[in-house]
Amino acid sequence: MTSASPMTQFTNQTFDQISLGETVTVAHTVTRDEVELLALVSGDANPFADCEALADGTEPLPRCDGVSAEALVHGVLKRRLPGPGTVIVAHALTYAGQAHVGDELMATVTVTDKQAPDRVVLACQVRRGEDVLVDGHVTVQAPSAQRTVDERESTNVVLRRHDVFGRLFRQCEHLLPVTCAVVHPCDRDSLAGPLEAARHGLITPVLVGPQAKIRAVAEAHGLDISPWRLVDVEHSHAAAAQAVALARAGEVQSLMKGSLHTDELLAAIVPSATGLRTGRRMSHVFVMDVPAYPRMLLVTDAAVNIAPNVRDKADIVQNAIELAHILGVAQPKVAILAAVETVNPDMPATVDAAMLCKMADRGQITGGLVDGPLAFDNAISIEAARTKKIESPVAGLADILVVPDLEAGNMVAKQLQYLAGADSAGIVLGTRVPVVLTSRADSVRMRLASTAVLKLVAHARAQG
Incomplete structure (x- = not known):
């Protein structure tokens, strides 16, 4: 025995x-x-x-x-x-x-x-x-x-009582796949992910990168790429530039990052003459399914803007509000995060929060209820807000968390993922077409959820 x-x-x-x-x-x-x-x-x-x-x-x-x-x-x-x-x-x-x-x-x-x-x-x-x-x-x-x-x-089991991503997948069921340029899919995960999304009817992939390398990856891992268009370019920089050109020409409705650095893709998107920028500041939004939280939670910006000023933050807030509308939240509650809930001139995040709230009062930010500064606990816990006697339509009920800077946002999002069991989808907004920045650490479910968000945004853009 x-x-x-x-x-x-x-x-x-x-x-x-x-x-x-x-x-x-x-x-x-x-x-x-x-x-x-x-x-x-x-x-x-x-x-x-x-x-x-x-x-x-x-x-x-x-x-x-x-x-x-x-x-x-x-x-x-x-x-x-x-x-x-x-x-x-x-x-x-x-x-x-x-x-x-x-x-x-x-x-x-x-x-x-x-x-x-x-x-x-x-x-x-x-x-x-x-x-x-x-x-x-x-x-x-x-x-x-x-x-x-x-x-x-x-043995990793997490109870998802609200199943945020399940609702997103259901929203996508009756929508046609969107054409997506997959930029430099030259490893197993970056190639298998979009092929799986295509199998679920989320996208029609256009594979942009070195043809020989993509075919070698597909053959090595038993992946069938024969149904999909393959655009041959020399290297990752050229792949990013070609994908952006396809989007500008209307040949694709969205972009997905493959096995290149995020900076390479964003460098092709940012130029005003050849890229995909609009009049709005680009920003990234995490769409999070947190098991302990009773609703979908958006966190922004944790990936693109390093140290945004208050003008940048106004665009970041507006991008997130408009995404929430697309995802089914009619009047999202926006919490502008800081370390405390009172305005302190020595703490720039609290001053920015106060200015953003006044901009919302004056109609410079529309479509949501904006309040801040709010500490994290007061933004997501009704009990914490009640204990501190904070009277606010947002406190404890936030749909959107707006972080002071990229470092704070990255910490919030990663802590929710690794300590609270959250799944996250991510998307870049403020561009002519939606952009997904995948990560090697993303699970299959997270990659599909990001693609579902991309699909919903692309269809909303197409409808005007």
Whole structure:
């Protein structure tokens, strides 16, 4: 018998590699999050309704039935034996007793039979000490090929109760794909991303870059680029210039950054004579799906304007308001962020906030409710605003966060992503066509969401 130890990767076994009698045992402690996730799936709206109290009577101790122990069995089968790619086709399990949050469970699976070409039968048991909670057999279809999955990717679960991106995808469903110049897609991610977006009907990609290099990447990673137009240029600088020229000529409705530096693409966009600038200052907006926040949250500018002055910020605010309108927020609430909520002449961000609010009062910024300065907590927490006795239609309810400068914006956006589990889409506005600046760290969902935003903006522009 082998006892599973902590690991960072799971490598599966194919049918031929599995041996009769092979056994894996895994120890696991039941957590509160697991009980809540199982309750969500099972439809038990209140998994704690009948739970026992702790010794001091202050907090309930959630409990779960055999379903949670069965889930542990499934986890062992799909991660350890046979491992990633396993398909459960039948099971006969009996349940006895309940597990509580904090219980130490021991799950054991043993290969008892192999049925060609790919079926494997395993005896499965889950114990809590001497108590047997689950016992029986499970039949699986063994993986057809060997592969390895990173443990961190396979266990990263975030509850998205509001599903901001899901709503964006639904808004796109009945709109035609927009033509998008993908600039220098010369690595796997920058080429596979737009092809996946095309598969979902978001864009019609035009691949702009060195033809030989793009074809080599496609061949190396099994990507089919034959349906799409390929514009051959020598290098990344030429790709940026050619993509901008296509947009100016009306041949494409949008741009997407590939495997070139952001500065290279923006350098082609910025020139007034040959680029894509309008009378409005260019700015970047993150569209964020924050699990703990009850609405879509826009953060601007965290990618383009390093240290904007108040005139620049007025354009940044207006760009974000107009994006919010396109995304379905009729009157967005705009919080101008600073470290404090009072105007202090020694803190330029608070002075800029006061000026922006007055500009909104005078009609120089339109379409939203603008207030500031507001500290971050007062902008997104009603309770924090109430505690500080801030009376504002924006405080605690912000749809848009306007940051003092790029460094602050980058920190806010990255902290929301990495500490709060937020997903983010991003887009550049203030240009003749919308521009997406993808990142190598973006997940597939984030890349698709950015493309969905691009599609919605392009269609709104086309309708005038």
